[in-house]
Amino acid sequence: MTYALELSDLRFSYPDGSEALRGIDLRVAEGECVGLIGPNGAGKSTLLLHLNGILPEFGGRREAAPSMIRVFGEPISSANLGSIRRAVGLLFQDPDDQLFCPTVFEDVAFGPRQFGLVEANVREAVTRALAMVGLAGFETRAPHRLSVGEKRRVCLAGILACEPRILVLDEPTSNLDPRGRRELKALLAAIPATKIIATHDLELVVQLCTRAVVLDGGKIAADGPPVDLLADEPLMLAHGLERPHVLQHRHPH
Amino acid sequence: MRADLFDRYSYADSSIHRLPAALKLAVALAIVIVTVVLPVGRWDGFMVIALLLIGVAAASRVPGSFIVRRLVTLEPLALGVAGLAMFQPHGGRIFATMLAKTTLCLLTMILLSSTTPFAALLDVMKRARVPDILVSTLALMYRYLFVLVDEAQRMRRARASRTFRPGRWWTWRTLTTVIGQLFVRSTERAERIYAAMIARGWS
Numbered sequence: 001m002t003y004a005l006e007l008s009d010l011r012f013s014y015p016d017g018s019e020a021l022r023g024i025d026l027r028v029a030e031g032e033c034v035g036l037i038g039p040n041g042a043g044k045s046t047l048l049l050h051l052n053g054i055l056p057e058f059g060g061r062r063e064a065a066p067s068m069i070r071v072f073g074e075p076i077s078s079a080n081l082g083s084i085r086r087a088v089g090l091l092f093q094d095p096d097d098q099l100f101c102p103t104v105f106e107d108v109a110f111g112p113r114q115f116g117l118v119e120a121n122v123r124e125a126v127t128r129a130l131a132m133v134g135l136a137g138f139e140t141r142a143p144h145r146l147s148v149g150e151k152r153r154v155c156l157a158g159i160l161a162c163e164p165r166i167l168v169l170d171e172p173t174s175n176l177d178p179r180g181r182r183e184l185k186a187l188l189a190a191i192p193a194t195k196i197i198a199t200h201d202l203e204l205v206v207q208l209c210t211r212a213v214v215l216d217g218g219k220i221a222a223d224g225p226p227v228d229l230l231a232d233e234p235l236m237l238a239h240g241l242e243r244p245h246v247l248q249h250r251h252p253h
Numbered sequence: 254m255r256a257d258l259f260d261r262y263s264y265a266d267s268s269i270h271r272l273p274a275a276l277k278l279a280v281a282l283a284i285v286i287v288t289v290v291l292p293v294g295r296w297d298g299f300m301v302i303a304l305l306l307i308g309v310a311a312a313s314r315v316p317g318s319f320i321v322r323r324l325v326t327l328e329p330l331a332l333g334v335a336g337l338a339m340f341q342p343h344g345g346r347i348f349a350t351m352l353a354k355t356t357l358c359l360l361t362m363i364l365l366s367s368t369t370p371f372a373a374l375l376d377v378m379k380r381a382r383v384p385d386i387l388v389s390t391l392a393l394m395y396r397y398l399f400v401l402v403d404e405a406q407r408m409r410r411a412r413a414s415r416t417f418r419p420g421r422w423w424t425w426r427t428l429t430t431v432i433g434q435l436f437v438r439s440t441e442r443a444e445r446i447y448a449a450m451i452a453r454g455w456s
Contacts, residue, residue: 054448082454090452096400097445102372102392114454142260142372144399158453 004030004166004194005051006070012046012056020046022218028194030072030165035205035226036198038215039240044170044198045093047215051168051196052088053081071166086115089164089193093171095151096143104130104146104154105139111162129161130154133187149180156187166194173201202230202244214239259398262315262367269313269364274373275380281365288357293350299357306360315367323363324356331355371395393446400442405435 005028012021020043028034036044049055050069053076069076076084092098101107108126117125130136133153143151152172159167172188173181181201188195189208199205205212205226212226216239222229230236231247269277284302291298310320335351338344365374375395378388408431 049448052452054452082456085452085454090449092445092449092452094445097442098449100393100396100446100450102375102395106372106392110450110455111453114456140370140372142370143396162453 001029002073003027003070004032004072005196006073008068010050010068012050020218024220026213026220028196030194031192032211033195033209034197035209035212036196036215037200037202037205037212037241038221042215043218044215048090048168048170048196048198051166052085052090054090082115086162087164088166088168089159089162091155091159091167091169091172093174095148095155098155098158099143099151102142103139104135104141104143107143107154108158108161111158115162125161129157132160133157134183148175149177149183152176152180152184153187160191164193166196167191169195169197171199172197173199173204202241203246206230206244206246214241216240260366260371262319263370265314267312267314267368269309269368274369275377277365277369278374278377281361284361285358288354291354294346299353302357306357306364309364313364313368315364319367320360320363324359327359328356331359401435401439404438405431408434
């Protein structure tokens, strides 16, 4: 069967020699929602940057052969980077890194324009994406005048406008207030794409994900259903995590 | 931080704000060119332009104190150059002319930028076939000016909250490390922005 994502023995070292990924094997089927958890510095962000070909090309040594990652059966190579990046939408941790255009419209239109859509279709894609994240009418706003939650949603719209088949999200709920977190989770739940979510928000993993993967020291330490993994207190504590509050007492309230 | 530090009045409303951005940009450029080519000592010409600009300022309802403050911040840069003219024969006259010219040009640009959103100006430039690389550079500069100021302010606050030693010398010394830090952070951010750009298909 063809997996949405297939990583085999993925290794990566940064130019300063620090090993970030030490042999990752992971297969993700289409439609799965994978929560990637683990302590700071476990290699979560590094792993995500590989999924649409930003690493190893960007920065570090070309240590990993491109064929170590397959997206819908296709190995990532310099020839198919364009189509890979369209298929895999990447949400960065800091919205200020991702919102680099002077207006919301320009920013959401950036991806579709890069992928060669004609202007009328670009407009349509932007309107649709902004409506999806609940920010219809924000087109002319300047990014520096938005709240963190709004910025994050504009970033998401910028990705959704490219209609990706896989969504890769780096800490989507960090720095959000509880309402922002709740709204974002509802938004993510409504998007049918395959999702890989790196997060410290363990409740999100329990609520949204169909599978949890624990990453520590550049290796996969555990992989399984979120409720089973996250309720395993010794496992959680061994990897700098904890049993989330929602799993503390299983009796109905 | 004050997200409206540089464009507090750009999104306000007045008869001037409602004019098309292309018209405002064209008129502003025309005023600047006329001001620059006026010969030394044409005080009547400078007067006419000054009155025109004051009229626009009044109609735009941008507070005078805001315009003056901005002018005072920018003027020293121009004054440094004008100061050199004092060493020439008839230096006083040349100096006064240069001072008048820079003040009028700065006033024009301040009025333009506080009555027009920057994104609208970029849009006009794009339509006027200004090279794409220049427009993109301006757009990125405008976007990250706010992030940079924000970052500098956070660092200054963090430093102030741990500074127990008063004194100017100490302040200056730490300022240099702040500038260095800011530079390092900016390069790191530039790398992340570039990654975010290629992630959405930039090539």
